[in-house]
Amino acid sequence: MTPSCKTGPSVRAGRHNALMGPDKPRWRSPLRGVWLTSVLGAVLLATLPIVTLTGLLSYIAYGPRLGQAIPADVGWLKLPTFDWPTDPAWLYQSTQGLHVGLGLVLIPVVLAKLWSVIPKLFIWPPATSPAQLLERLSLLMLVGGVLFEIVTGVLNIQYDYLFGFSFYTAHYFGAWVFIAGFVVHIALKIPRMRAGLRSMSLREVLRTDRRGTRPQAPDADGLAPADPDPPTISRRGALALVGGGALLMAVLTAGQTIGGFTRQAALLLPRGRSYGDGPNAFQINRTARAAGITAADTGAAWRLTLRGGPRPLVLSRAALEALPQHTARLPIACVEGWSTAQTWSGVRLRDLAALAGVPAPASALVSSVERRGAFTRARLQANQIRHPDSLLALRVNGAELSLDHGHPARVIVPALPGVHNTKWVATIDFEGR
Known part of the structure; x- marks a missing residue:
């Protein structure tokens, strides 16, 4: 698919002049034409709406109705909101995994x-009628948006915020x-x-080898070159x-959502493929050190405060264990696309x-020591709150939570975005109906 650099004829009469347009020497691949562009367009027509819809569902999952989605003020671009379901437990894991995974595969x-359409991007003048x-x-x-x-999505997955603005805000408005x-x-x-x-x-295309490949006739859109190279x-x-590039991208990234043996092939995972033993x-999306959590915050003096009733109730970790x-067994899934299912125990x-x-x-407002x-x-x-598997977790996989995973207590709720499964919980304010 590499364009030729041979010298070609001048621009034909009746065609747009171009800075590097369809008649210029560098755009002479015989593969370009309405068929190839249409096939690739059909693939994107079937798949990009899925990426878009799952991205918008992620925004709804963050709870704009509760005032905690980012961006909070979206003007007239508000989405219809509803109570984000807690069943199935893997709902957010699947929607966000599909959003990120399919987005990467489609690159x-x-x-x-x-x-396939690059000659059309450089025509001059760009338009000669209102329709054009x-x-x-x-x-x-379309091109700028995608x-x-x-x-921005790839940089967010890699935690490289080179752009200097809020990823969530920019990604939301960029999507629109x-x-x-x-x-x-x-x-x-x-x-x-x-x-x-x-x-x-x-x-016929699938049966035709390189020697039998012929250029398409020049078309009204100017996609096929007038003087194609071999x-x-x-x-x-x-x-x-x-297709091979898309498949390779899937192999190198899908393991962060699917897990199991596929994780060993996921070489592009920003958090690695192995997390030690035990x-x-x-x-871990955010370590205790990165969050500024100290031993004094989570040691023997730590207490959980429950509010909402006639008076606050203060509980030690020993009281919670009693x-x-x-x-x-619940998954925890992050906006970057990774997820993991673990066995959690708690109240x-x-x-x-x-x-x-x-x-x-x-409702309940859960606040962290952070x-x-x-x-x-x-x-x-x-x-x-009412789901029977929604927990204030004290243990994971039979062991006490590590400090990085939220010791002494963290929230774990089915189908909830990972960042809302608050770690190092200090207070829970319940509000009645």
């Missing part, structure tokens, strides 16, 4: 699609720029995509290259609510 497809102007604006929003979402461009572009281009898919037979790869080879040997304990949140004097809680950071507290909705 080779997006790049191939941009390669609308098309160019949608293209700018590249912005990919770059992409959505607007995507919808308009599809409305304008889908008839041409259908025609492009019919312009060649997929079966092919250096067949169309089926190009599809295999793109019951606490699993992923209460009825419950064990559940049910609904039992703590009843103990505090709020037998039918509408003093700084965007997620030092989280508000839980009623179904998250």
Whole structure:
């Protein structure tokens, strides 16, 4: 798919002038044409809405109705909100894993699609009619939006905040720029995509080797070169290259969500593939040291304060251990796409609510010993408190929580975003109906 650098003919009459347009020497690959562009476009048409929808679901899972989604003020771009479900327990693990995983897998497809239309990106003048102007604006929003979402998303996964602004805010508004461009572009281009898919037979393409590969005839969109070079790869080879790149990306990243033996192949995991030995040997998003947690904060003097009833109730860790304990195997999933399922033991949140004097809680504000950071507290909705597997966990996999995993106590709730499973819990304020 490497373009040729041979010298070609001058721009033909009746075509757009171009800075590096379709008639310029460097854009002479015979693979370019409406068929290849339409095939790649069809793949993205089927998959990018899934990435978009799961991303918007992640925003809803953060609880905008409870005032804790980022960004909080989105103006007229508000999403319909609802009580985020607690069943199945793996709901957020699957939606966010799909959002990040599929987004990474599609990077080779997006790049191939941009390669297939790159001559169109440099035409000048960019538009000669109102319809063309609308098309160019949608293209700018589409290309700019998808590249912005990919770059900021990958940097967030790697914890490289080079951009100097809030990832959550930028990614949310960037998504809406992409959505607007995507919808308009599809409305304008889908008839041409259908025609492009019919312009060649997929079966014939898959049967044709490099020597039999022929360029498509020049088209109204100017995708096919007027003076193509000989092919250096067949169309089926190009599809295999793109598909192989997507498959390789899946192999190198999917283990962070799927786990098990697939984690050994996930070489691109930012948190590594091994976390040592023992019951606490699993992923840590924020260490106690990074959070500024000291021994004085979590030692023998630590107390849990429950509020909401007639008067506050203060409990030591020994008092919590003396209460009825419950064990559940639950996943914890992070916005970066990683997840892990562990066996947690502790006191049910609904039992703590009843103990505090709020037998039918509408919400609960959980606050951490941690003093700084965007997620030092989280508000839980009623179904998250009442679920029988929602715990103030004291142990994991049969052992006491390590300090990095939230000792002396942490929240673990089914299907809740990881950052809202507050560690180093200091107070829980229950609110009745």
